[in-house]
Amino acid sequence: MRKPQKPFYFNTSEHLLRIGRQKAGTLSELRHAIETCPEDSIFQHTFRTLQEHHFIRQGFSNDFAHWSLSACHEPALAEQLASVDVREFTAIEGLRRRMVEIVDEFLQSHERSGSRPASEPFYFCASDIVVLPTAFVPDTLKGFLDGINQVSVHSIHHHFIEARLRIHRMSNDFSQWLEEEAGLQDAADAIERIDFYTNTLEGVRRQIAGIVSHAMNN
């Protein structure tokens, strides 16, 4: 462990929801809309929806999976879509392609499902993002831990989940800072392994704090 050279700037992001032009009433329409919608719609219905539902421990992954189950009654497709981990993608295009592939594969083996009307349409949305600073700009590990414990869960989401789209790395801002500034490779790796699909964001916060605290004491 070494003294960080640069401070960690805790930011947070707020989102203004826009209603998009695409709408899907069947799975075939969903597939087409996923393929053609703007990138910020894919972001909204995957990364961003996780933030909106951060308090749910399990059973919620992304809006496409949720709609496939609740409106199309296709549990197999819903499971496959829900299994897509946004952390495997550093760019929205890759995530979009994966979603399209899953729906394509499903429709090839379930032809009639493609045109069956859903019980309610899927409305594509997007969001305008405003990134805001917070009062937390620590340049010590203790200050970093205080920040982790005190910032909003939106800030945790911003640095832990959305980060990879910004830094285009299979990592997150916390791990990157701990590794590069404090030389805490193990802590950085442990944080990257936290499963946020089976946790609330508060749970994620507690785990990060636990890992940092452990690293400080060893």
Added chain:
Amino acid sequence: MNLDDPRAASATPTVDLQPSGDSGNGARTPVTPYPQRRATDHPVARHLPASILSPPTPPPPPHLDDYQPIVGQNQLDMLRYLARELKGKTIKMVNSTAVGGGVAEMLNRLVPLLSELEVPARWDVITGGNDFFEITKAFHNALHGASYELTKSAQDIFLMYNEQNRERMQFDEQMVVIHDPQPVGMIRSKEKSQAHWVWRCHVDLSNPDAKVWEFLRPFVEQYNSVIFSSQSFARQLPIPQYLFYPCIDPLSEKNKDLPASQVQKICDDFGIDRSRPVVTQVSRFDRLKDPVGVVKAYKLAKKYVDCQLVLAGGGASDDPEGAVVLQEVKEAAGDDPDIIILDLPPWCALEINAIQRASTIIVQKSLKEGFGLTVTEALWKAKPTIAGAVGGIPNQIVHKLTGVLVHSVEGCAFQIRYLLTHPEFARNIGVSGREHVKENFLMTTNVKRWLLLFRVLEKLKDRNSSA
């Protein structure tokens, strides 16, 4: 249903109220004392305590710091940061009523909070004669899908009052927000103003009467942007459309925390036995809220689980159809002493709050719904909630995660049985439901959305002018 007393609306120093005296939906109604005949002689309709027969004095509106224990300091810091860049810029809100109705209720809270954040908001109310408000009420119903014969005369009256109001108003602010169709014609002042013009539509436009919509659409398309309460309420328009969920105020009489003793006293007053499960629906006596369906679901469930049913609402005294529906509910209830029907005056927000808090389960089995703020209220109280999958309700209830959605009497009955016999599951969805409201449907979130929109529009303007 607006269970807050319309007369209790609290004006703030920064609000320029010009009450039009209309009831929120366009119909002008004189303010009269609540009828004493509430205590009916039907076996299941309860006598109301004398304490609620006249409206209470409204409490003062809260300040931003009052929300800190609920949403946390981070949220308030974020609002102040968002507002800092907008400091001194002003907003004008225009709607058609100063008292009564959800829009006025929301503006009564929003306007002072924005002003406290040093983004002064001025609230103007349009005026009009009975002829205008009869037409706007008909427009409102037609936009919800009712058939309506739009005449040239109706169009002329609508435009005449819009022009009269437009001529007497100044639009010097940086953002002008016109609420709902009644004042939509104010947009004709856009050319002379520097403001961002935003149309905030609280109405479900998913299935409007074509002629009324075609009449209004040219006005709407002149705005810079439009806001809807649900993605399903929107139309295809050539301007950006934003999604602002309606919100509740956690500090209002209807939603604030109550001492256990007060909840108990109110239940005692109404004869609600808290030693046994209580299933409640809060809504006016309206067929679209399906109160008879709720009675049927309760009766099906009661074969297996012990419970009481409370149907708490209003609207039967000033709405002839409401009185008919209330009668239908009483007939469906029969002589079951465990069905408690409360036809409450509109100012009984505190009593409704207590009943919701005393409930084991809350039901909102609507057949058609706007956003469904009674669902939001139930979720805020961490109550396991069963609701019809209509209108804006699916935005609030993620099935089996923040509540349960139903599509039939039988489905509702099953979920009552299930939730009463699986208390841990019921508790978990209740807790998640409250978090969902905290994240998305509170007044502070609404303030945040307005600040975000203002910032985004200002940035767009800067970009356009530098280009």
